[in-house]
Amino acid sequence: MRVVEIREKAVKLKSRLRNAAFSFDEMTTSLVAVVTDVVRNGRPVIGYAFNSTGRYACGAQMRDRFITRLMREEALTLDPAAFDPDVWLKAMMFGEKPGGDMERSVAIGTLEHALWDAVGKIADRPVWDLIAQRYRGGRAHPRVFCYVGGGWYAPGKTIADLLDEVRRYLDMGYTLIKVKVGGAPLAEDLARLEAVIALLGDPSKLAVDANCGIPPALRPDYAAALRPLGLRWFEEPAHPNDYQGNADFIADYGNAVATGENLFSLEDVRNLVRHGGMRPGVDIIQTDVPQSYGIGTAARVLEMLEAHGWSAASVLPHGGNQMSLNQSAGFGYGMCESYPDAFGVFSGYADDLEVENGFITAGDWPGLGFERQAELIAMFRDVAA
Ligand code: MG
Numbered sequence: 001m002r003v004v005e006i007r008e009k010a011v012k013l014k015s016r017l018r019n020a021a022f023s024f025d026e027m028t029t030s031l032v033a034v035v036t037d038v039v040r041n042g043r044p045v046i047g048y049a050f051n052s053t054g055r056y057a058c059g060a061q062m063r064d065r066f067i068t069r070l071m072r073e074e075a076l077t078l079d080p081a082a083f084d085p086d087v088w089l090k091a092m093m094f095g096e097k098p099g100g101d102m103e104r105s106v107a108i109g110t111l112e113h114a115l116w117d118a119v120g121k122i123a124d125r126p127v128w129d130l131i132a133q134r135y136r137g138g139r140a141h142p143r144v145f146c147y148v149g150g151g152w153y154a155p156g157k158t159i160a161d162l163l164d165e166v167r168r169y170l171d172m173g174y175t176l177i178k179v180k181v182g183g184a185p186l187a188e189d190l191a192r193l194e195a196v197i198a199l200l201g202d203p204s205k206l207a208v209d210a211n212c213g214i215p216p217a218l219r220p221d222y223a224a225a226l227r228p229l230g231l232r233w234f235e236e237p238a239h240p241n242d243y244q245g246n247a248d249f250i251a252d253y254g255n256a257v258a259t260g261e262n263l264f265s266l267e268d269v270r271n272l273v274r275h276g277g278m279r280p281g282v283d284i285i286q287t288d289v290p291q292s293y294g295i296g297t298a299a300r301v302l303e304m305l306e307a308h309g310w311s312a313a314s315v316l317p318h319g320g321n322q323m324s325l326n327q328s329a330g331f332g333y334g335m336c337e338s339y340p341d342a343f344g345v346f347s348g349y350a351d352d353l354e355v356e357n358g359f360i361t362a363g364d365w366p367g368l369g370f371e372r373q374a375e376l377i378a379m380f381r382d383v384a385a
Contacts, residue, residue: 001036001037001038001077001078001079001122002036002037002076002077002078003035003037003070003071003076003078003115003118004035004036004037004044005034005035006032006033006034006035006067006071006111006114007033007035007383007384008030008031008032008033008057008059008067008383009030009031009059010028010031010057010059011029011031011057011379013027013028013029013053013343013344013346014344018152018153018154018183019152019153019182019183019209019211019213020153020180020181020182020183020211020213020214021182021211021212021213027053027054027056028056028057029050029052029053029055029056029346030050030051030058030059030062030107030110031048031049031050031379031380031383032048032049032051032062032110032111032113032114032383033046033047033048033114033380033383033384034046034047034114034115034117034118035384036078038078038122040121045121045122046118046121046380046384047078047114047115047117047118047119047120047121047367048114048117048368048370048377048380048383048384049110049112049113049114049117049290049368050290050321051106051107051109051290051291052106052110052289052290052318052319052321052324053319053320053339053346054261054288054291054318055102055106055291058106058107058110061104061107062107062110062111065092065096065104065107066092066104066107066108066111067111069091069092069094070088070092070111070115072091073087073088073091075091076091078115078118078119078122079122080122080123080125080130083115085112085115085294085295085296086296088111088112088115088296089108089112089293089294089296089297092104092108092111092112093108101264101265101267101268101292101293102264105264105265105291105292105293106264106290106291108293108294109289109290109291109292109293109294109297110290110291110294112290112293112294112295112296113289113290113294113295113323113368116130116294116367116368117367117370118367119367120366120367120368121366121367124366125366126329126362126363126365126366126367126368126369127295127330127367127368128140128142128326128327128328128329128330128362131299131326131327131329131330131331132330134299135299135302135331136330136331139332140329140330140332141328141329141330141332142329142361142362143360143361143362144325144328144329144333144335144359144361145176145334145358146174146325146336146337146338146358146359146360147174147175147176147177147178147207147335147336147337147338147358148169148174148176148177148178148337148338148339148340149178149337149338149339149342150165150166150178150179150339150340150342151165151166151177151178151179151180151192151196152180152342153180153183153184159191159192159195162179162192162196163195163196163199166179166200167199168340169340170200172340172355173354173355173356173357173358174338174355174358176205176206176207176335176358177205177206178206178207178208178209178235179192179196179206179207179208179209180208180209180211181193181208181209181210181214181222181226182210182211182213182222183211183213186221186222186225190225190226193206193208193226193229193231194229197229203229203230203231203232204230204231204232205232206229206232207231207232207233207258208226208231208233208234208235209236210222210235210236210237211235212236212237212238214237216238216245219237219238219245219248219252220252222234223237223249223254224252226253227252227253227254227255230255231255232256233256233257233258233283234249234253234256234257234258235257235258235259235286236258236259236261236262237249237253237257237259238259240260240261240268241263241268241271243271243272243274243276244275246259246272246276246277246278247276247277248277249277250276250277250278250279250283251277256282256283256284257278257284258283258284258285258286258316259272259276259278259283259284259285259286260272260284260285260286261286261287261288261318263287263292264291264292264293265292265293265297266297266300266301266304268292269285269287269301269305270304270308273305273308273310274308280309280310280311280314281309281311281314283314284314284316284334285305285310285314285315285316286315286316286317286318287301287317287318288317288318288319289317289319289324289327290319290323291318295327295330298317298327299331302331312331312332312333312334313333313334315331315333316328316333316336316337317337318337319337320337320338320342320347320348321346321347321348321349322370322372322373323368324336324337325360325362325369326362326368326369329362336360338355338360345373345375345376345379348373349373350363350365350369350372351372351373351374352372353372
């Protein structure tokens with residue numbers, strides 16, 4: 001039960017969306033296929049993954065270093081009874097200097113997810129179940145609350161267009177919606193938020209995401225203006241590594257703050273909970289697992305968070321794809337995120353998943369379940385062909 005070959009291909013996301021900080025026009029992602037020596041129905045078992053959303057394809061690092069190191073690792077096995085994600089990580093980290101994590105954490109985390117997918121397929125078990133068995137005493141949470149990350153800025157988009165978008169999400173069965181802020185003047189953002197709150201009928205059904213795009217001098221104004229609205233959370237008020245800036249915003253704002261999707265190591269997240277003013281039981285941690293070394297590291301991050309008084313319920317993985325759904329169901333994270341139609345085939349979940357009153361239920365799929373996404377699996381099979 002070994003790896004025979006690992007392939008990578010970069011593809012464009014084909015999205016014209018924008019948040020407060022940047023546009024997705026040129027965004028790419030790496031598709032990875034791990035071909036194994038296990039044969040089922042006359043075909044090799046292949047594990048797949050892509051590098052989530054918001055970070056560019058990283059094939060150069062994969063090919064130059066990490067795939068080469070995995071292929072020469074003697075102890076690397078995909079046997080469900082003997083696999084060890086720490087062996088995979090140690091192999092890929094050979095010769096890597098500490099620090100500068102993001103230069104490699106996306107490539108490593110993506111390859112790691114494809115290895116998990118292969119093990120799940122060989123075991124004929126979902127990755128969420130493998131995670132629960134390995135790290136959470138077998139307690140999985142397949143029914144997961146899921147909110148929509150939407151409300152993007154787009155050329156010519158009006159408040160009426162935004163409300164139409166929110167209505168579409170409600171019609172799909174979602175109950176909690178997040179919209180972008182900080183990409184328009186404050187007065188315009190407030191008008192957008194007040195219109196959405198009026199439509200939802202409850203401010204706790206609305207969260208906002210500033211994507212670190214609000215200039216530091218304007219943060220107190222946003223804190224004062226949005227505090228009375230009673231929103232579910234305010235996301236990324238400050239630069240990801242500006243822990244004091246995050247703490248200052250929390251002191252001004254008072255209500256729940258979410259951040260962490262642009263942190264890439266356990267040490268980054270530990271700095272956030274030590275120095276970022278984050279309050280267990282109030283605020284939310286949002287790491288992107290394939291972009292931060294993968295599932296094995298996520299298990300260590302959760303252990304560290306629990307030692308600092310946090311619980312899995314306060315973790316909400318960034319990503320909005322089958323990988324994050326498997327993580328939420330396996331680790332028992334508080335919820336997961338969805339971006340219906342925002343990033344084409346790289347958005348959302350298995351084609352047959354129903355959203356019921358804000359909840360989705362992870363299926364009994366082998367591996368990560370990408371085979372349940374017809375368009376996406378066609379692209380993966382093209383990489384493996
Ligand atoms: Mg965000």
